[in-house]
Amino acid sequence: MDLNLTHEEVAFRDEFRAWLAVNVPTDWAAWRGKPLEESFAYLRTWQRKLHEGGWAAVSWPKEYGGRSASLMQQAIFWEEMARVEAPPMANALGLGLIGPTIIACGTDAQKKRFIPKILSAEEIWCQGFSEPNAGSDLASLQTEARLDGDHYIVNGQKVWTSYGWVGDWCELVVRTDREAAKHKGLTVLLVDMKSPGVEVRPLRQMTGESEFNELFFRDVCVPAENVLGKVNDGWNVAVSTLMYERGSYGARLHLIFKRNISRLIEIAGSTPRNGGTAVEDPVIRQKLAQCLAEIEIMRLNQLRAFSRITATGVPGPEGSIQKIFWSELNQRVQQLAQEIMGPYGQLLAADAHAVDKGVWSYGYLRTRGNTIEAGTSEVQRNIIGHFVLGLPRSY
Amino acid sequence: MEFGLNESQEILRDSARRFFAGECPMSEVRRLMETDTAYDVALWSKLAEQGYTGIIFDEDHGGVGLGKVELILLMEEAGRALLPGPFFSTVVLAGSLLNSVATADQKKKYLAPICRGEARATVAILENKASWDLNDIQMAAVGGKLSGEKLFVSDVAVADWILVLARNGVFVVEKGSPGLTVSAMASMDLTRKLYTVAFHNTPAERLGDLAAAGSAIDIATTAIVAEMVGGMQRTLDLSVEYAKTRKQFGKVIGSFQAVQHQCADMYLETESSRSAAYYAAWALQENAADARAAVSIAKIYASDAGRTVGNRGIQIHGGMGFTWENDLHLYYRRAKASETAFGDATFHRERLARLAIDTKSVASQSA
Numbered sequence: 001m002d003l004n005l006t007h008e009e010v011a012f013r014d015e016f017r018a019w020l021a022v023n024v025p026t027d028w029a030a031w032r033g034k035p036l037e038e039s040f041a042y043l044r045t046w047q048r049k050l051h052e053g054g055w056a057a058v059s060w061p062k063e064y065g066g067r068s069a070s071l072m073q074q075a076i077f078w079e080e081m082a083r084v085e086a087p088p089m090a091n092a093l094g095l096g097l098i099g100p101t102i103i104a105c106g107t108d109a110q111k112k113r114f115i116p117k118i119l120s121a122e123e124i125w126c127q128g129f130s131e132p133n134a135g136s137d138l139a140s141l142q143t144e145a146r147l148d149g150d151h152y153i154v155n156g157q158k159v160w161t162s163y164g165w166v167g168d169w170c171e172l173v174v175r176t177d178r179e180a181a182k183h184k185g186l187t188v189l190l191v192d193m194k195s196p197g198v199e200v201r202p203l204r205q206m207t208g209e210s211e212f213n214e215l216f217f218r219d220v221c222v223p224a225e226n227v228l229g230k231v232n233d234g235w236n237v238a239v240s241t242l243m244y245e246r247g248s249y250g251a252r253l254h255l256i257f258k259r260n261i262s263r264l265i266e267i268a269g270s271t272p273r274n275g276g277t278a279v280e281d282p283v284i285r286q287k288l289a290q291c292l293a294e295i296e297i298m299r300l301n302q303l304r305a306f307s308r309i310t311a312t313g314v315p316g317p318e319g320s321i322q323k324i325f326w327s328e329l330n331q332r333v334q335q336l337a338q339e340i341m342g343p344y345g346q347l348l349a350a351d352a353h354a355v356d357k358g359v360w361s362y363g364y365l366r367t368r369g370n371t372i373e374a375g376t377s378e379v380q381r382n383i384i385g386h387f388v389l390g391l392p393r394s395y
Numbered sequence: 396m397e398f399g400l401n402e403s404q405e406i407l408r409d410s411a412r413r414f415f416a417g418e419c420p421m422s423e424v425r426r427l428m429e430t431d432t433a434y435d436v437a438l439w440s441k442l443a444e445q446g447y448t449g450i451i452f453d454e455d456h457g458g459v460g461l462g463k464v465e466l467i468l469l470m471e472e473a474g475r476a477l478l479p480g481p482f483f484s485t486v487v488l489a490g491s492l493l494n495s496v497a498t499a500d501q502k503k504k505y506l507a508p509i510c511r512g513e514a515r516a517t518v519a520i521l522e523n524k525a526s527w528d529l530n531d532i533q534m535a536a537v538g539g540k541l542s543g544e545k546l547f548v549s550d551v552a553v554a555d556w557i558l559v560l561a562r563n564g565v566f567v568v569e570k571g572s573p574g575l576t577v578s579a580m581a582s583m584d585l586t587r588k589l590y591t592v593a594f595h596n597t598p599a600e601r602l603g604d605l606a607a608a609g610s611a612i613d614i615a616t617t618a619i620v621a622e623m624v625g626g627m628q629r630t631l632d633l634s635v636e637y638a639k640t641r642k643q644f645g646k647v648i649g650s651f652q653a654v655q656h657q658c659a660d661m662y663l664e665t666e667s668s669r670s671a672a673y674y675a676a677w678a679l680q681e682n683a684a685d686a687r688a689a690v691s692i693a694k695i696y697a698s699d700a701g702r703t704v705g706n707r708g709i710q711i712h713g714g715m716g717f718t719w720e721n722d723l724h725l726y727y728r729r730a731k732a733s734e735t736a737f738g739d740a741t742f743h744r745e746r747l748a749r750l751a752i753d754t755k756s757v758a759s760q761s762a
Binding site: 009072308378388 | 397398399400401646651655658659660662667673674677681688689691692695740741745747752
């Protein structure tokens with residue numbers, strides 16, 4: 001056990017820190033909170049800049065334009081991004097999930113065709129996984145692809161698709177064999193979103209925004225060469241994508257949470273309560289300290305998981321602990337913000353009296369989704385129960 | 396950065412696990428808890444043979460010279476086995492206190508015999524107000540003599556020395572000293588006995604300043620968190636095992652999500668406590684700037700998690716879990732005693748607030 005950074009890790013951090021100091025845009029704060037449609041060109045430019053510096057996909061192997069960074073280095077990358085409040089990258093799913101899956105499962109031709117444009121943000125990727133009747137039970141999905149000569153005909157509907165409105169390509173999970181068991185008849189297709197028959201509709205969520213889309217496929221033609229991995233082996237391909245979802249990206253969360261709680265402490269310091277300030281109120285102090293403790297434990301759990309993955313070579317189901325931990329903690333932090341701010345907590349960005357331009361009312365509503373998106377807390381507990389503790393499958 | 400154990404740490408943990416399984420099975424725990432002292436001479440000399448009684452102390456004093464991370468790996472295994480008796484009081488608490496406040500001569504006199512397994516000791520901290528804030532200590536030595544009462548002192552009946560925290564220093568009192576009255580307190584954890592100790596003009600030798608006691612108490616707090624992690628792990632293991640074998644409605648109960656999700660939460664709480672304990676030990680070892688905060692964070696989380704894991708474990712066991720015969724209540728009792736020891740979650744949340752929030756609001760006011 002040695003929690004000091006190694007020489008290589010320090011060198012990696014210093015190199016990126018120096019690069020960021022020169023290159024990170026200073027006007028991101030002005031764009032923040034605006035709809036993604038308005039800021040998207042800005043985010044593409046930012047990703048291109050990172051790519052030119054060789055920083056867009058540090059986890060990727062060197063031969064594909066990455067840095068073959070270790071998990072700890074990846075964690076450092078995201079921490080440094082969070083430290084300078086860098087904007088997110090436009091092609092987040094392409095870089096984080098789909099690119100790595102193509103590198104792992106794709107043909108040489110697919111890698112050559114898709115990888116460079118993922119890096120440069122020329123082609124934005126989205127993920128067609130969930131369906132109206134296949135959420136937690138993803139393998140029951142019904143979107144169908146029928147082979148017709150040298151191409152597939154796709155029909156069906158997908159939902160909760162991030163970046164659907166701007167997506168050029170989609171990693172789409174479809175059913176190719178209705179006779180096989182539900183996990184065995186799936187295939188992953190790489191689908192051009194400009195194909196005739198693809199329709200994208202915004203899905204308005206409880207915050208009022210539309211981060212996600214619904215996708216409709218009506219007789220969409222997809223060349224057979226766009227199968228990723230093997231036909232009817234799509235479940236394994238999809239699972240490997242979902243494993244990347246629980247990767248190093250989470251390393252930045254503790255810094256974001258820490259920034260939130262620091263701001264909250266500041267606000268509590270100027271909020272009157274029982275003749276003093278809220279930060280002097282014993283109950284509020286207890287709750288602030290509890291959140292601080294849990295934010296630190298979230299960081300430590302993550303570091304321990306990284307060490308374990310580095311030692312064993314595979315991302316394991318421990319990621320489920322992190323998912324439960326951060327999503328539930330984030331909701332508690334937002335509830336504490338509401339308690340501290342009282343009536344002000346409910347004010348939306350549009351109101352002149354809103355604290356911090358309404359980020360706290362937004363945060364309260366948005367974090368409600370945290371325990372649902374990317375695998376509900378119930379599914380995560382099933383994963384721990386079955387895959388970690390060896391209890392019988394409960395579903 | 397590496398947050399795993401190295402090979403020698405793994406060897407230490409595995410051999411401790413084997414040692415406790417062999418020398419301190421539950422039958423032995425139950426036998427000892429029914430005695431007045433929960434102390435066994437033969438078990439003590441085996442602990443000493445393993446080098447456990449001198450694990451973190453310098454070789455000059457007959458110790459093994461290992462670090463705090465090694466200490467908590469040992470304590471985790473001791474907690475898993477529910478090791479009864481004065482090991483924690485003697486080695487972790489009194490040993491660390493001697494190590495941080497005593498002079499070289501005093502270490503030779505008191506710490507070296509502890510390392511060799513020849514003596515036992517304990518530390519008297521609390522008074523009748525039962526405050527873990529050392530500023531609340533009232534007892535003071537006058538002319539080299541102590542008067543007054545200490546409560547909740549562990550394992551006094553088998554201790555050769557009682558180290559006493561007083562306002563004007565840390566003192567040591569030999570067993571059987573004039574004016575010393577020891578009486579047992581009947582308390583929940585049957586494996587670690589508590590006593591009141593009354594002093595009446597009792598001669599005491601000064602070891603050092605009270606201010607130097609804080610670091611020893613931080614080590615003890617981290618070690619007790621590690622011990623709690625061991626107890627949680629054992630409770631989790633027993634509960635998962637039970638959920639895999641107990642059948643109701645024609646199915647093992649572990650196939651019901653209501654049960655399975657309790658197990659998942661126990662796992663999350665145990666692992667998170669472990670992360671916090673390991674980090675606190677490492678931070679103490681390295682004298683990291685955030686070491687005190689790390690200790691409080693570990694005690695905050697484990698104090699609540701230890702209780703919650705126990706609740707879930709007993710609930711999963713149903714009626715069986717409520718019986719005397721089942722071992723879970725023994726862990727549950729220890730968890731409650733450890734939860735209050737060195738301050739519960741509420742105490743440490745306030746301590747963390749002073750360390751991390753007040754400094755922050757002062758900084759933002761001056762900024």
